[in-house]
Amino acid sequence: MKNPVLNSPTDTMSIIRIAPVCNGKIYVAPRPTDDQASFLLDLPIEEQVEQFSPKSEKAVRKIKERYSSHLHTSATPRYCVKYRSAQNNGQTVYLYVLPLRKEDEISFHHGQFVTAEKINDHPEQYSVHLGKESELLSMAAELWKDFLAS
Numbered sequence: 001m002k003n004p005v006l007n008s009p010t011d012t013m014s015i016i017r018i019a020p021v022c023n024g025k026i027y028v029a030p031r032p033t034d035d036q037a038s039f040l041l042d043l044p045i046e047e048q049v050e051q052f053s054p055k056s057e058k059a060v061r062k063i064k065e066r067y068s069s070h071l072h073t074s075a076t077p078r079y080c081v082k083y084r085s086a087q088n089n090g091q092t093v094y095l096y097v098l099p100l101r102k103e104d105e106i107s108f109h110h111g112q113f114v115t116a117e118k119i120n121d122h123p124e125q126y127s128v129h130l131g132k133e134s135e136l137l138s139m140a141a142e143l144w145k146d147f148l149a150s
Contacts, residue, residue, distance in 0.1 A: 014052040015085065015093045016063055017129065018045035018077045021141035022100040025113035028130065042127035044070070044108045045098075052094060060096060073098075073105040080140060087128050095133060099144040116141075 020027035020043075029044040047063050060077050077096035085093045100106060103113055116138030123131050 013048045013050055013091055015091050016047050016049055016052065016060060016096065017043050017093060017133075018060070018063065018096045018098050019043050019080075019133070019137050019140070020045070020071075020098045020100055020106050021137065021144055022103050022105070022113060024138075024141045024145040025115055026119070026130075026134070026137045026141055027100075027106055027108075027111055027113050028119075028126070029108040029111035031127065040127045041114070041125055042130050044106075044111055048091075052092075064098070070108050071098075071106055073100055075099055075101075075105075081136060083132075085129065093129065095136070097137070097140045097144070099140075099147075101148060 027044065028041040030039040031042045031044070031046075032038070033040055045063065045067050047066075049059055049063075052059060057079075064071065064077055075098055077098045080095045080097050082092060082094050085091050116134040119126050119130060119134040126134075
């Protein structure tokens with residue numbers, strides 16, 4: 001049995017990542033790296049939460065609300081996948097997709113829409129998480145684009 005006093009708080013923390021997608025592309029923005037001296041492009045919405053389950057959508061809605069000054073959409077983030085992060089002490093990452101109808105529904109400082117191909121062609125410019133998620137996010141972005149076109 002684990003001793004809660006000896007375990008760091010990250011043992012129970014999960015990471016929620018929300019990927020805005022539109023027109024077959026993924027929205028990214030500069031985020032500081034661990035050393036805080038440089039930046040990598042990554043999803044603009046990420047937060048750590050305790051004891052999360054994809055069934056507790058309330059937490060995801062609250063996270064989206066915290067970023068409401070950057071979002072001009074009523075779209076709801078949709079659960080995509082859960083995985084373990086090798087970078088963050090094995091924390092569980094819950095990835096959500098925020099499907100946007102138009103690219104102007106989001107605005108972060110220096111944010112931009114990019115293709116998965118661009119992420120794969122220049123991995124040094126993007127976070128490790130995004131590099132691993134890019135193929136899945138590309139498929140989700142294309143599906144959303146096709147859904148809107150029909």
